[in-house]
Amino acid sequence: MTISPESPADRGPENTVPKNTVTSAAWGWVVRQAQSRAQLAGLAGVLLVLIIVFQIGNPIFLSSGNIMEMLRATTLYFIVACPMTLILVSGGIDFSAGALFATGGVTAGLLMVLGIPWPVAVIIGMAVGGALGVVNAWLSVRLRVPPLIATLGMFFTASGIITVITGGNSIYGFPKAFTDLGQGFLLGIPFLVYYAVVIGVVFWILLEKTSLGYDARAVGGNRAAASANGIRVGRHDFIVYGLAGAVAALAGIMGAARLSSANPAAGGTALTFQVVTAVIIGGTSLFGGIGSIGGSALGALLFAVINNGLVIINVNSLWQNIFVGVILVSAVAIDQARRRRQFSSRR
Amino acid sequence: MNAADRSTPALELKNITKRFGRVTALEDVNLTAYSGEILAIVGDNGAGKSTLIKAISGVHHQDDGQILVDDQLVSLSSPADARAAGIATVFQDLALVECLDVSTNMFLGQFPRRGWFVDRQRMDTESRRFLDELKVTVADVHTQIGMLSGGQRQIISIARAVRSGAHTILLDEPTAALGVRETRHAADIISNLRDSGKAVICVSHDMEFVFTTADRILVLRLGKVAGVREVSATTREEIIGLITGTKQEAA
Ligand SMILES: Nc1ncnc2c1ncn2[C@@H]1O[C@H](COP(=O)(O)OP(=O)(O)OP(=O)(O)O)[C@@H](O)[C@H]1O
Numbered sequence: 322m323t324i325s326p327e328s329p330a331d332r333g334p335e336n337t338v339p340k341n342t343v344t345s346a347a348w349g350w351v352v353r354q355a356q357s358r359a360q361l362a363g364l365a366g367v368l369l370v371l372i373i374v375f376q377i378g379n380p381i382f383l384s385s386g387n388i389m390e391m392l393r394a395t396t397l398y399f400i401v402a403c404p405m406t407l408i409l410v411s412g413g414i415d416f417s418a419g420a421l422f423a424t425g426g427v428t429a430g431l432l433m434v435l436g437i438p439w440p441v442a443v444i445i446g447m448a449v450g451g452a453l454g455v456v457n458a459w460l461s462v463r464l465r466v467p468p469l470i471a472t473l474g475m476f477f478t479a480s481g482i483i484t485v486i487t488g489g490n491s492i493y494g495f496p497k498a499f500t501d502l503g504q505g506f507l508l509g510i511p512f513l514v515y516y517a518v519v520i521g522v523v524f525w526i527l528l529e530k531t532s533l534g535y536d537a538r539a540v541g542g543n544r545a546a547a548s549a550n551g552i553r554v555g556r557h558d559f560i561v562y563g564l565a566g567a568v569a570a571l572a573g574i575m576g577a578a579r580l581s582s583a584n585p586a587a588g589g590t591a592l593t594f595q596v597v598t599a600v601i602i603g604g605t606s607l608f609g610g611i612g613s614i615g616g617s618a619l620g621a622l623l624f625a626v627i628n629n630g631l632v633i634i635n636v637n638s639l640w641q642n643i644f645v646g647v648i649l650v651s652a653v654a655i656d657q658a659r660r661r662r663q664f665s666s667r668r
Numbered sequence: 669m670n671a672a673d674r675s676t677p678a679l680e681l682k683n684i685t686k687r688f689g690r691v692t693a694l695e696d697v698n699l700t701a702y703s704g705e706i707l708a709i710v711g712d713n714g715a716g717k718s719t720l721i722k723a724i725s726g727v728h729h730q731d732d733g734q735i736l737v738d739d740q741l742v743s744l745s746s747p748a749d750a751r752a753a754g755i756a757t758v759f760q761d762l763a764l765v766e767c768l769d770v771s772t773n774m775f776l777g778q779f780p781r782r783g784w785f786v787d788r789q790r791m792d793t794e795s796r797r798f799l800d801e802l803k804v805t806v807a808d809v810h811t812q813i814g815m816l817s818g819g820q821r822q823i824i825s826i827a828r829a830v831r832s833g834a835h836t837i838l839l840d841e842p843t844a845a846l847g848v849r850e851t852r853h854a855a856d857i858i859s860n861l862r863d864s865g866k867a868v869i870c871v872s873h874d875m876e877f878v879f880t881t882a883d884r885i886l887v888l889r890l891g892k893v894a895g896v897r898e899v900s901a902t903t904r905e906e907i908i909g910l911i912t913g914t915k916q917e918a919a
């Protein structure tokens with residue numbers, strides 16, 4: 322009776338099925354593939370058109386040096402976007418990312434200046450970020466503060482604390498071994514790009530292959546049903562927000578290594594909004610359940626391409642925001658249309 | 669028809685009380701369910717049937733009273749606890765995750781793993797096998813639940829509870845969204861559960877279904893147990909009398 326086109330092995334001899342069921346199953350598969358790829362394909366198309374336009378405008382655009390520059394500009398945003406994708410898929414949001422980014426850099430930076438070995442400083446910096454992420458989860462799970470508010474509160478509190486501690490000043494004087502991690506190249510490609518690829522692969526595996534990712538889609542798709550069916554939704558939140566805090570802090574630490582300084586104002590609202598926007602443009606639903614790391618990578622890349630390309634073809638980079646705004650709203654409109662088509666029509 | 673082993677109850681509730689603010693949804697409810705038996709729970713709208721199911725399945729925690737599984741006192745403070753205690757539930761309102769496909773929904777909260785990873789292949793083949801065994805016609809286990817009809821969803825929730833391998837199966841209005849043929853199909857599945865030795869508790873408004881499928885009937889009225897009857901020793905008139913309160917329990 323079954324015909325799932327991608328696994329003909331399921332077809333047992335007893336499974337005789339009316340012809341129309343076969344075709345409707347096959348058609349269903351085609352439609353699903355098209356739907357799940359449509360937004361990504363659309364985004365890839367937009368990227369491609371932009372790349373062509375910029376390349377025609379100035380052939381320097383696709384030079385290897387400029388490509389590296391765009392990749393490097395994408396990396397830190399993309400790294401933060403990975404756990405953000407996991408959180409959005411789980412039906413949450415994390416507006417504290419930009420502040421935890423700065424907190425990571427400042428914490429590790431202060432410790433290094435105090436003479437703590439850099440690997441220890443990095444680990445403590447990530448642990449502090451992770452702990453603040455856990456506080457985010459605690460606020461929303463235990464105190465029932467909606468994640469939007471809990472993480473926004475965390476944003477201001479964490480930014481405030483590190484600004485007070487540093488007096489608002491940047492921290493300098495890191496060991497060379499540490500700054501090399503953010504500034505080195507291997508085979509002509511910045512280390513940072515490798516880190517981003519590794520983190521991207523790890524999060525892709527987490528989201529697509531592990532029960533954390535399956536739980537995320539269930540919790541984001543229907544939290545009450547997920548809970549009623551035995552998924553420990555509170556525990557899930559602690560894991561994803563904690564992970565997000567640690568990874569945001571790690572990205573901030575990498576940023577500090579790249580610039581040889583840690584600034585309490587690094588990241589901030591700009592990074593937070595850019596990351597959330599990149600994730601949503603990448604097809605991850607603000608309403609949970611749906612999303613992909615690949616989409617977030619494209620979304621993050623889009624920012625770098627627009628930003629860099631406009632400069633290269635001598636258009637005032639202030640135009641960037643207009644592009645981003647239009648693309649963001651289009652992405653969400655597409656998501657809404659998709660949800661309406663899929664979930665409400667049969668209710 | 670009744671092959672139940674009545675020596676030890678699979679599940680026993682003692683004096684369960686549950687309040688929502690000022691509403692007392694359940695008051696001093698006692699219930700015993702045996703392996704190899706179908707216990708039907710009937711009652712008017714708002715009688716507390718779903719609340720009772722949710723207390724047993726860990727969604728609600730009772731304010732008072734005790735739950736025993738196999739004569740052991742258990743504390744079911746979450747649905748995951750109930751699962752661990754061998755209780756699976758088909759909820760009236762919290763059934764499935766719409767944006768996920770059939771096989772993922774069949775394994776919610778219990779994803780099969782190979783090492784660190786979810787074993788997607790096994791999830792698909794087992795879902796397929798279960799649905800085929802239960803003669804549920806779903807063309808493709810990769811279909812999103814949101815694309816299915818209410819009746820199809822209902823059957824899949826039932827199939828999922830069967831799949832979970834739990835010893836005690838709770839069903840809250842499993843036939844509410846079903847047509848005549850599908851209702852008979854659900855009744856067959858539920859009877860098979862009983863025959864394979866499961867303890868089944870089933871909430872239903874459908875008297876025809878209750879009288880043809882269940883072994884015993886527990887009537888809830890205004891949050892209290894109005895009576896428990898053997899199906900073989902009662903009539904619809906008596907049950908309806910207990911539901912509406914025109915007939916009072918003698919004891
Ligand atoms: N989460 C809740 N919060 C507050 N009151 C509730 C809640 N759930 C149920 N109640 C109340 O408890 C009582 C019993 O509700 P319940 O859903 O158990 O009834 P039911 O017997 O399942 O009815 P139906 O046949 O309509 O499904 C009702 O008065 C209802 O309003």
Ligand SMILES: [Mg+2]
Nearest residue numbers: 717718719760
């Ligand atoms: Mg009910």
